[in-house]
Amino acid sequence: MARAGIGYFDHSGHFHKTPQEATLRDLADVLGRVGEREGLSAGIAQILLEKRYEIEKVFFEHDAMLAEQKTRHADEQDHHDLEERKNTVTVFSALG
Known part of the structure; x- marks a missing residue:
């Protein structure tokens, strides 16, 4: 049946x-x-x-490291841009 x-x-x-x-x-x-x-x-x-739990944990930690790296890179770029602006102002001040 x-x-x-x-x-x-x-x-x-x-x-x-x-x-x-x-x-x-x-x-x-x-x-x-x-x-x-x-x-x-x-x-x-x-x-x-x-091993799903362990694998997901590894990827979660990996994603967190990538996000931290991206933030750090953006901060470094901002610092570099600020230094470039300071140097430009110094050059113009010396010329003027």
Whole structure:
């Protein structure tokens, strides 16, 4: 006798019994073919899913460092621009 159930679909539309299976398939698709023969994509996808929290933390910290670097670079540029203006004023004052 037939019965209703819950299924999960990956981005390609393939059915999976669990969310993990669907996510692993999507991750493997994103990775593409890694390695020889059957490839390593499925294994890497499994590790990515298992280590998700740690991986997200690394990317969060990476994004924070990039933002800090961008701010520091902008501050350095502002300081450089201010020094250039001071030098320009000094030259004009000496000429005048």
